[in-house]
Amino acid sequence: MNEGGAGLHLRRVSKTFPAQRALADVDLDLEPGRVHALLGQNGSGKSTLIKILAGYHTPDPGSAAWLNGEPLTLGSPSAAHRAGLRFIHQDLGLVPGLDVVDNLALGTRYGGRWWLRERPEAAAARALLSDFIDDVDVRRPVRDLSAAQQTIVAIARALRDRVADGGVLVLDEPTATLPEHEVDVLFETVRRVQRTGAAVLYVTHRLGEVFELADTVTVLRDGVKVRTTAVSATDHADLIAQIAGRPLEQLYPTPPEKREQVLLSARHLKGNTVREAGFDLHSGEILGVAGVDGSGRDELNSLLFGRYAADSGEVRVDGRVLAPAQPSSSIAAGLGYLPADRRNLAATPTMTVAENVTLPKIGKRPLGWLSRRSETRETLPWIRRLRVVPTDPQRPFSTLSGGNQQKALLARWLRCGSRVLLLDEPTQGVDIAGKRAIYDALGEAARDGAGVIVASSDADELAEICERVLVFRDGRLTTALEGPALTAGAIVTASLHEGKAS
Numbered sequence: 438m439n440e441g442g443a444g445l446h447l448r449r450v451s452k453t454f455p456a457q458r459a460l461a462d463v464d465l466d467l468e469p470g471r472v473h474a475l476l477g478q479n480g481s482g483k484s485t486l487i488k489i490l491a492g493y494h495t496p497d498p499g500s501a502a503w504l505n506g507e508p509l510t511l512g513s514p515s516a517a518h519r520a521g522l523r524f525i526h527q528d529l530g531l532v533p534g535l536d537v538v539d540n541l542a543l544g545t546r547y548g549g550r551w552w553l554r555e556r557p558e559a560a561a562a563r564a565l566l567s568d569f570i571d572d573v574d575v576r577r578p579v580r581d582l583s584a585a586q587q588t589i590v591a592i593a594r595a596l597r598d599r600v601a602d603g604g605v606l607v608l609d610e611p612t613a614t615l616p617e618h619e620v621d622v623l624f625e626t627v628r629r630v631q632r633t634g635a636a637v638l639y640v641t642h643r644l645g646e647v648f649e650l651a652d653t654v655t656v657l658r659d660g661v662k663v664r665t666t667a668v669s670a671t672d673h674a675d676l677i678a679q680i681a682g683r684p685l686e687q688l689y690p691t692p693p694e695k696r697e698q699v700l701l702s703a704r705h706l707k708g709n710t711v712r713e714a715g716f717d718l719h720s721g722e723i724l725g726v727a728g729v730d731g732s733g734r735d736e737l738n739s740l741l742f743g744r745y746a747a748d749s750g751e752v753r754v755d756g757r758v759l760a761p762a763q764p765s766s767s768i769a770a771g772l773g774y775l776p777a778d779r780r781n782l783a784a785t786p787t788m789t790v791a792e793n794v795t796l797p798k799i800g801k802r803p804l805g806w807l808s809r810r811s812e813t814r815e816t817l818p819w820i821r822r823l824r825v826v827p828t829d830p831q832r833p834f835s836t837l838s839g840g841n842q843q844k845a846l847l848a849r850w851l852r853c854g855s856r857v858l859l860l861d862e863p864t865q866g867v868d869i870a871g872k873r874a875i876y877d878a879l880g881e882a883a884r885d886g887a888g889v890i891v892a893s894s895d896a897d898e899l900a901e902i903c904e905r906v907l908v909f910r911d912g913r914l915t916t917a918l919e920g921p922a923l924t925a926g927a928i929v930t931a932s933l934h935e936g937k938a939s
């Protein structure tokens with residue numbers, strides 16, 4: 438592969454941050470009409486590479502790039518855009534209340550005066566979308582579309598004015614928040630993009646997707662390229678060994694066994710998308726909660742924790758009714774809550790890792806703060822246990838990679854000794870070694886007597902780590918799965934079709 442050929446060619450791309458080298462001499466070749474997967478542990482440098490391509494970070498001197506034979510200036514957003522590089526980040530940048538036509542028009546010269554051109558714009562939106570997906574009502578607000586459809590609208594918008602041939606589409610973990618049954622819809626769109634001759638760079642933590650979608654795969658470890666391989670010439674075990682630097686270990690531990698003691702009970706709980714939820718959580722139990730987005734799965738934990746007031750129903754912890762809508766009382770009662778939107782709802786990015794881990798200090802100190810030294814002492818064992826990298830409590834939280842931020846926030850509640858852990862998507866964006874560390878930590882907390890509720894869109898994860906899984910459908914708990922009936926397939930089926938409560 439030479440720099441003068443079609444496609445995108447990176448040579449010796451490096452990035453040094455004040456405290457560390459995030460990328461070192463990375464070469465990468467993306468070919469037109471091919472999907473190239475980029476894999477690597479949390480903190481291996483994937484986002485840094487994307488941010489360099491997007492022009493958000495300036496790379497170190499000596500880094501170079503060519504697109505279709507022309508030198509490409511790295512570190513300049515306008516140069517990247519002009520050259521035909523387009524990015525789909527996890528935050529899609531859509532306006533939920535606006536319809537598809539208006540979302541597609543955002544940023545174009547017709548934006549803001551679509552009413553003058555109503556018919557042509559709607560027709561243009563339909564024509565543009567039809568390149569990527571069939572049957573989307575362009576007059577619906579995007580919030581009413583499925584998660585996959587929203588991603589596809591973002592892709593269509595990104596590609597609407599791309600340079601005719603030879604562009605590059607970069608997708609950063611596009612399936613991280615997609616329910617399993619919508620992944621195929623997105624894949625079909627990626628294949629259509631591929632058929633237009635664009636090169637696709639596809640960042641993911643899900644190895645199965647690499648084998649389903651990609652032609653080529655590159656693995657990064659500690660900022661260094663380990664290897665680029667044809668997908669047909671590798672397998673799961675080989676990729677895991679490349680990613681982790683050691684051979685495959687079993688991902689899922691055996692679930693702990695629940696005890697008789699009920700820690701938390703919910704009765705006739707109703708609020709937002711939850712229309713009726715009643716169940717018991719036992720000591721020692723990891724209880725799974727499944728369901729498609731908007732089914733209630735994504736709201737149950739915040740309702741239990743009291744992030745907002747329930748319309749009706751009650752939650753008891755150790756037999757005592759929990760004060761409604763008072764997170765501080767919930768924490769005092771032993772609850773810990775990890776939201777899915779951790780960046781906005783859970784973290785204080787400007788503080789250090791140690792400050793974030795030791796944040797809730799209920800009952801510990803009257804003034805509610807710890808000395809820097811005790812903060813470090815209290816934080817270290819937890820971030821070691823959850824494999825937070827770098828293992829530096831005094832580092833600014835915002836400089837951790839996404840997966841490492843997730844692990845640090847979970848460490849917060851484990852350190853607090855919360856007896857009831859309410860976790861939304863606890864392993865989203867976390868690499869395979871980090872997932873195992875999280876599962877082990879949850880298992881240990883449960884064996885020590887805690888109860889854990891894991892609400893997750895990953896059916897495999899729920900089927901493997903939970904003793905029992907409750908499935909939401911249209912706001913109600915319609916199915917309970919345990920024993921031999923608890924499989925990933927049964928979870929997906931019960932999420933989509935009418936089931937029977939058991």
Ligand SMILES: Nc1ncnc2c1ncn2[C@@H]1O[C@H](COP(=O)(O)OP(=O)(O)OP(=O)(O)O)[C@@H](O)[C@H]1O
Nearest residue numbers: 454459479480481482483484485836837838839840
């Ligand atoms: N602004 C920054 N300042 C200092 N260090 C940073 C900064 N941004 C990233 N890093 C460090 O660079 C390394 C690579 O981070 P990066 O976000 O690229 O990882 P990643 O592979 O995308 O991880 P993840 O899968 O968790 O998203 C990490 O060690 C991270 O802590």
